[in-house]
Amino acid sequence: MSSRPQRAGRAAAARGAGARREPAARAPRGGGLGAHAERLRSLVEPVVESAGYDLEGLDVSRAGRRSVLRVVVDSDDGVDLDAVAELSRAISGALDGAESDGAFGAEAYTLEVTSPGVDRPLREPRHWRRNVGRLVSVPVAEQTVVGRITAADIPVEAGELGVEMDVAGAPRRIRYAELGPGRVQIEFDRPAGAGSDGAAADGAEAGVTEPEEEA
Incomplete structure (x- = not known):
């Protein structure tokens, strides 16, 4: 599993000039977590599929003042750590682009990309x-x-x-x-x-x- 903290823009700027700003996944303006998850899915799923994987799950949950975006991916050949890292970077880039377009609000997220566990029900x-x-x-x-x-x-x-x-x-x-x-x-x-x-x-x-x- 790869876990990448996504910091809000103000927090990155507070570290001073020249600080590298990390990609941020942010909550959409208006709507609850369900609507938020659907908007995130519309951004994340094309990235996952273009890399040759299936999006098996996407969940948004609270973790104190920060929220966690958990993305579950899989393929017929499985998912190794290198693939998880690459997908994490690609998803972060897509979320960062949506933020630049003003699609999301000011709440920061932690992004987790992982493969399914054995407890995942077999449905498809x-x-x-x-x-x-x-x-x-x-x-x-x-x-x-x-x-x-x-x-x-x-x-x-x-x-x-x-x-x-x-x-x-x-x-x-x-x-x-x-x-x-x-x-x-x-x-x-x-x-x-x-x-x-x-x-x-x-x-x-x-x-x-x-x-x-x-x-």
């Missing part, structure tokens, strides 16, 4: 593709299926794409339209290559769980 086909080999738990209809993803973006039924999972030693294909939010299961002894015979940590085992009936 690209999320499943990027987690092939992982053990996941996912609601399917009225069941909870736990198994290892062995393939993604494959034909399942009537031309619809989905995933193949190893569930209790048996392959099962499920359409993307049937999958609820998947959750990656933490494994301490996940095998190299993430084959279907890997053991799960925390007591997680491949299988199908039916919902309990109310008494």
Whole structure:
């Protein structure tokens, strides 16, 4: 994760002549945090996509007198530290340009650029593709299926794409339209290559769980 403090113009000027002014991400005039986040997304998303990454999340939160802009990015090849640093500089430049155009007010931000953690729900086909080999738990209809993803973006039924999972030693294909939010299961002894015979940590085992009936 890269964290870059973004200082307001007055603070930079107070350091004296010749001080290097850092890029500033500032709150828009009017509107709440929701509207603010949408305006920031319109600036940040084109920068992220032009660099070949997907914008997986953008969040604005308070941290004392300063606010934090957290940008989550990902790609099929992952995101390394060099890419995070480059994206952080590019996003800072875009925000600085918007500030120069008068699009934002006078509130300073701290910019954080990071990749998704394992707790990120799997909702999009690209999320499943990027987690092939992982053990996941996912609601399917009225069941909870736990198994290892062995393939993604494959034909399942009537031309619809989905995933193949190893569930209790048996392959099962499920359409993307049937999958609820998947959750990656933490494994301490996940095998190299993430084959279907890997053991799960925390007591997680491949299988199908039916919902309990109310008494």
